[in-house]
Amino acid sequence: MRLTLLKWLQLSLIMTFVGTPIAQADIHIRYLNDYQIDQQLVLDAQVDFKLDPIITKAVNHEIPLNFITEIELNESYSLMGFSLSRNRVKIVYESQLNYFGFNQIYVITNKRNQKVQSFSSLSEALRTMGTLSNFNLANLSDLHPNTLYTIKIRVSLNQWKLPTPLILDALWNSAWQLDSGWHQIQIQSPKSWL
């Protein structure tokens, strides 16, 4: 809720005073696949990060970046002829990218499971952060076999968790507007897991 409000405020501020259009997202969802293992609906996804040199420079100056990953599983149904959608699963977590200049290592911290990984290069760290493999989404028993489901994924940079002085710059500079947008696939349970 707070994030939504802040996004709206950010958008209104940008549209009103800056007038700078939001740049095309430099976070790209390369693929999103679903499959089932042991009656669990799991997914694989690969997210490509293409950072602006400004952001790369910021990372190398030990500015921590927080990326928000949002994954939703929505169920489509029809009521009195109208097509409606209902959310069944919603997962939101943050991953933090840090650089330690002293050791010259890049560290990724998954705040959902508190898993920490160190990398000697930024590209390696970003590739790892963008890889979702064998991600457990839902139990198949909770889903209806004949219902159409949609899996959506979105990855974006959380500008509000940047260092305070950088927030204003991030609001005014399109290089910091990193958002993949929603990428979705439709799955129909019989085809997927029967």
Added chain:
Amino acid sequence: MKKRIKLFLSSQYGWLSVISSILLVILMVMSQILQNASQFAESYSTLLFIAFFGIILLVIILVKTLLKLRQQYRQKVAGIKLTTRLTLIISALLGIPLTIVFYFSMSFVHQGIDQWFDVKTETALSNAVKLVQTSLDDQTRRKLNSTQQALKRYQQDLINSPILTLNKIGEQLNARELSLYNSDGQLIAYNSQENIGILPTAPAPRLFQQIRKRLSYAAIETQPGANSQHQFIHVILPVNDLLNNKLYALQVIFPIPDQLSNLANTVQVASGQYQELSYLRAPLKTSFTVILTMVLLLTLISALLFTIRTIENITRPIRTLAEGTEEVSKGNYSLTMPIDRQDEMGQLIQSFNDMIQQIAKARNEIKFGQQQAEMQKLYLQAIIKNLNSGVLTFDNHMRLKTLNDATNLILNTDLFSQVGNEIGDILNQPDYQALNGFFEQVFPLFREDAKPWSQQLSYDDFHGRKMLLVHGSTLPSLDQKFNGYVIVIEDITKLIKAQLHAAWSDVAQRLAHEIKNPLTPIQLSAERLNFKLSSKLEDSDQKLLARMTDTIIEQVLAMQNLVDAFTEYADTPELELTQLDLNGLVKDVVNMYKDPKANWRVSYEIDPQCPTLSADPAKLRQLLHNLIKNGLEACETIPQGRVRVMTQSLDEHHIQLRVCDNGNGIPETIKNWIFEPYATGKPKGTGLGLSIVKKIVDEHHGQIQVESSPDTGTCFIIKLPQTQ
């Protein structure tokens, strides 16, 4: 308490104070956040937007207030000019210092931020990092060398009895953890000083690849996700079992000395913060600029709004006074202005209210006085208008101010059209020439001591001479000097005539009584004297006596005629009224004056429609004789004298009788006095003829007028009523 808060919020400064205070606190918090108050960092964006929209709100309020001022300026609301002028002055007084302070604050902030990142600091920090890293590298090399020496010494023992040897090596090297793996990564033995029972972390596959290449590895490593406090020296050496042709990997974990670790940690943290701050230099400047700009705007706008409100409060009583003055200038004296303060302005408004009340009271009194004066004036005007005396007033410049009808009547003129004109200009006009003599007599009578005077004057105009009693006085003024002149004119002609008539009547009665009685004995004595002595005297003396007695008798008869005339004038017998045919009477009398030898002629022109009238025939006969004789006497010097007697029926109730001659007319000086005894200038006659005519006309309740001019002669016009 709640009431007080509500009262405060509903006041002029309430919401403005609240908004300004909140924004000030927010900006202070934002400033603290920027200066590493990380506990509020998550609220920074929210505070930023609240501050931003708060400033926008203040700008909107300011614009609205300025527009309201502009509208009031256009509508010329009372006091708005003062408000605008004071607002501009105070805005300049506030704006200029604030802008200067803002400029220098910006400069100091920018310079301060730049000074954080000077070259010396950056170099020192970089050198410190290198120093720590060199020291750690040295430590690493030492640990690698000592491990290699220990391995060289105990290599065969390690292959034969790895557990014991690891313990021995561990104690010798003072390592935290030792472990032995085969080349496939399988753990063979391990030794740990801290975590006994927990398997060691296996080296990464890439390190086994390095071992298989018979290469050693030594590096400072950090536990995954941890900082430098959890760093350690990681050494991996290949162990060759030449007998069995096998390859093992010995992994040794050395702790870094605490002192070095703490120093390295401090340097690392400082280096990291410096790196972060060096990147945030420009954003910091931007953020401080934004906050300072917001502070400037907040201060300036709040100050302006408070100033405008304060000035409006200060000028409100002035505005109230101005509105009150405007109302008073429109004549509204019933106004009472509200007093909502106890200061000098309140006293001023109270004084103004008192003044208005006093003015209203005075105005009412003046109005009442004016009404009274107006009524008095109208009253006096009515009196003056209806006075029989003429009243004239002049101002001190001798301009005619007022006059009444009686003035025009007495002076036989019309001066109403000359009101406002100077008397000199009036008298120069041909129509008012006759007034010259009158005013030449009057104005010298006004004296400097301003005392009133009275004077009997004669006034001659085209209608004859009038006797006037004139009163004069100067008009007073507030400064005790004279303010003009007033002249009161009374026509006393009739009064004098009446007095003359009474005097002559008295004289006539005395004459009749004292002279008429001795006349008969005188006449009889003269006749007897002539009779007795005539025979005794000689012819000459006899003739003388006869002539003398004849003279006596003749004079006695003349005196007797005179006395008879006086008796007639003084006598007031009862009229013997009968229905008289005036035309017949006129014919009879005129016929008596038929004399073909005479150089004059008497004729009549009668109106056949003339009715009979109730009159005394003897009196009217005498009237006709007197007027015809008077006409003939007037025509004595004319070669062809002519007297005409005319009758005319004027209306149902009046008959006009005119007796006209073509003589030389009557001098104007005596025109008004010809009906008085002895007013005639003729050598002949008793001097009572016209007086008796006037008396007879008066006895018949008629009117007599005379029209005379030297060219056409004189006409006596008698108007008699048909019935008495």
